[in-house]
Amino acid sequence: MPESRRDEIASGLAEVRERIRQAAAGAGREPTDVTLVVVTKTWPASDLRLLHDLGVRDVGENRHQEAEEKAAELADLEFTWHFVGQVQSNKATHIAAYADTVHSVDSVRVAQRLNAGAHQHERELDCFIQVNLDPEAARKGRGGVVAAEVDDVAHAIETAGRLRLVGVMGVAPLDADAVAAYADLHETSERLVARYPSARFISAGMSGDFEAAIRAGATHVRVGSAVLGQRALLR
Numbered sequence: 001m002p003e004s005r006r007d008e009i010a011s012g013l014a015e016v017r018e019r020i021r022q023a024a025a026g027a028g029r030e031p032t033d034v035t036l037v038v039v040t041k042t043w044p045a046s047d048l049r050l051l052h053d054l055g056v057r058d059v060g061e062n063r064h065q066e067a068e069e070k071a072a073e074l075a076d077l078e079f080t081w082h083f084v085g086q087v088q089s090n091k092a093t094h095i096a097a098y099a100d101t102v103h104s105v106d107s108v109r110v111a112q113r114l115n116a117g118a119h120q121h122e123r124e125l126d127c128f129i130q131v132n133l134d135p136e137a138a139r140k141g142r143g144g145v146v147a148a149e150v151d152d153v154a155h156a157i158e159t160a161g162r163l164r165l166v167g168v169m170g171v172a173p174l175d176a177d178a179v180a181a182y183a184d185l186h187e188t189s190e191r192l193v194a195r196y197p198s199a200r201f202i203s204a205g206m207s208g209d210f211e212a213a214i215r216a217g218a219t220h221v222r223v224g225s226a227v228l229g230q231r232a233l234l235r
């Protein structure tokens with residue numbers, strides 16, 4: 001008989017939690033210093049109900065429309081909603097209606113639009129600045145702000161009113177050395193913390209490389225497929 005979806009998710013979750021525990025222990029850190037954000041993009045709301053039942057409270061989505069629908073459908077459950085995808089500034093005010101934490105603030109304009117949305121919906125948002133770790137993506141204007149612009153975005157977030165600057169986020173380049181990328185992110189984090197002591201969190205690491213990220217100081221790992229299985233090809 002095939003495994004139930006609940007069993008499948010429970011075993012993926014147990015495995016990832018154990019990998020986090022070992023990576024943290026190996027780095028001389030407490031496993032409780034690392035928040036597991038389960039990235040649920042493409043998976044149905046029913047999977048989020050199972051995750052909730054298995055003790056998960058932090059979930060991540062990367063597309064506004066899908067995230068908005070799931071947040072509405074699951075409004076009866078206590079989740080912390082993490083938005084991890086690129087924020088189109090015309091969607092930012094809507095994202096502020098349901099997201100608790102945005103990992104991907106990548107411009108002053110996006111910060112301003114999120115703040116306007118937070119104001120409109122009488123909410124507050126935790127914000128990570130997405131820092132570019134991939135020169136190839138930077139050339140295409142994607143993947144976050146370059147290190148030199150972090151200060152401008154940090155200032156915009158800190159002075160906006162309804163946004164709290166909590167740290168930096170990075171996505172390691174696919175075909176390059178994640179260890180080096182996460183070391184760079186850690187350096188950027190240290191410079192930011194020197195100016196904004198409460199912005200001490202680091203969102204880094206996905207299914208393939210979260211151990212390396214934890215060794216480099218990640219406090220939030222964003223893990224999808226290692227918990228939920230291989231996603232179908234993106235629509």
Ligand SMILES: *Cc1c(COP(=O)(O)O)cnc(C)c1O
Nearest residue numbers: 039062084206207222223224225
């Ligand atoms: C999809 C996604 C993840 C999770 O990726 P997996 O490889 O499935 O763990 C993490 N971060 C971001 C920004 C994503 O879009």
